[in-house]
Amino acid sequence: MASKGLVLVTGGSGYIGGYVIAQLLDAGYHVRTTIRNLGREPEVREALKKITPNLDNLTFFAADLTRDDGWAEAVEGVDYVQHVASPFPAVMPKDENELIGPAREGALRALRFARDAGVKRVVMTSSMAAISYGHGGSQTRAYNEADWTNEASPDTGAYIRSKTIAERAAWDFIKAEGGTLELSTICPSAVLGPILGPDFSTSILLVQKLLNGDFPGSPRLGFSLVDVRDVADLHIRAMTHEKAAGERFLAACDFYWVEDVARVLREDLGTQARKAPTGRLPSWLVRIIANFDPVIRGVAFELDKVRMADNTKAKTLLDWTPRDVRTSITDTARSLIREGIVRV
Numbered sequence: 001m002a003s004k005g006l007v008l009v010t011g012g013s014g015y016i017g018g019y020v021i022a023q024l025l026d027a028g029y030h031v032r033t034t035i036r037n038l039g040r041e042p043e044v045r046e047a048l049k050k051i052t053p054n055l056d057n058l059t060f061f062a063a064d065l066t067r068d069d070g071w072a073e074a075v076e077g078v079d080y081v082q083h084v085a086s087p088f089p090a091v092m093p094k095d096e097n098e099l100i101g102p103a104r105e106g107a108l109r110a111l112r113f114a115r116d117a118g119v120k121r122v123v124m125t126s127s128m129a130a131i132s133y134g135h136g137g138s139q140t141r142a143y144n145e146a147d148w149t150n151e152a153s154p155d156t157g158a159y160i161r162s163k164t165i166a167e168r169a170a171w172d173f174i175k176a177e178g179g180t181l182e183l184s185t186i187c188p189s190a191v192l193g194p195i196l197g198p199d200f201s202t203s204i205l206l207v208q209k210l211l212n213g214d215f216p217g218s219p220r221l222g223f224s225l226v227d228v229r230d231v232a233d234l235h236i237r238a239m240t241h242e243k244a245a246g247e248r249f250l251a252a253c254d255f256y257w258v259e260d261v262a263r264v265l266r267e268d269l270g271t272q273a274r275k276a277p278t279g280r281l282p283s284w285l286v287r288i289i290a291n292f293d294p295v296i297r298g299v300a301f302e303l304d305k306v307r308m309a310d311n312t313k314a315k316t317l318l319d320w321t322p323r324d325v326r327t328s329i330t331d332t333a334r335s336l337i338r339e340g341i342v343r344v
Contacts, residue, residue, distance in 0.1 A: 004029045006078050007024050007080045017085065023232045032061055129149065130187060183246065190225050213275025218258040227327070261329055272337060
């Protein structure tokens with residue numbers, strides 16, 4: 001099969017990045033990917049083997065979000081860039097600049113080298129975090145791509161600010177210095193789906209904790225959910241569709257409370273999900289638990305909040321058809337069990 005072109009995917013060792021690489025290879029593209037340490041190449045290849053046999057057309061380059069070294073070589077001759085790499089730790093750092101700096105500077109670095117190399121379009125992974133925060137009070141309508149997070153609001157954290165600041169900086173760069181380079185951004189909500197190994201979305205920690213029985217009850221936390229396979233698919237659709245240039249796309253589906261996720265696990269996995277809680281934890285108790293659990297502490301401000309997403313734009317403009325969220329939840333759980341992350 002003749003190559004459709006050459007694509008650079010940043011952050012090849014990451015969860016979304018891995019699926020973007022696999023789907024590009026399966027679609028007939030040659031792919032380059034950046035990782036910080038080339039010593040991880042065998043590990044990344046082994047993980048990708050689980051979802052694609054087409055690894056002959058994949059090459060690795062060393063590049064870091066915080067340094068120029070390696071970027072010119074990685075982007076030379078490339079038709080498109082999928083800029084997926086961005087830090088998202090399970091525990092937020094004490095200094096928010098540990099996230100904001102690499103996210104913003106990494107995005108600008110990828111765009112600058114892409115422009116100088118004559119790349120046609122960059123598709124950048126942003127987040128629903130850059131859309132749905134800092135608006136004050138409860139919002140009954142679903143958020144859409146016209147919304148922007150107010151990063152100065154106290155209703156934000158380091159990760160939310162990092163994604164918002166990075167995406168705004170990217171659009172400002174395109175407007176002021178982008179030349180002929182085109183940009184599209186993808187804004188995923190909480191990402192679930194089959195894991196490939198120990199590197200997976202922080203959102204999946206929720207399913208892991210439910211299966212492990214770490215909660216005596218379900219906290220009143222809720223998220224719009226989306227499958228990693230559908231997020232990757234939307235990245236690729238946005239890469240070549242002529243109407244996607246200059247556009248943001250929300251990659252998000254149904255809103256689920258944690259207790260809804262726990263119920264799906266119990267119903268679909270039976271005894272394998274026997275530790276998933278059946279009751280609800282009062283929010284005041286969760287706030288106490290957050291003092292001792294850094295993962296819960298990072299999301300405690302989400303208690304009792306509803307943030308729904310409108311994915312009409314991606315569906316109508318790019319013909320995006322995401323799978324049912326229930327399937328994503330059960331596939332996530334089964335992969336955690338299969339990979340030995342959760343023992344049942």
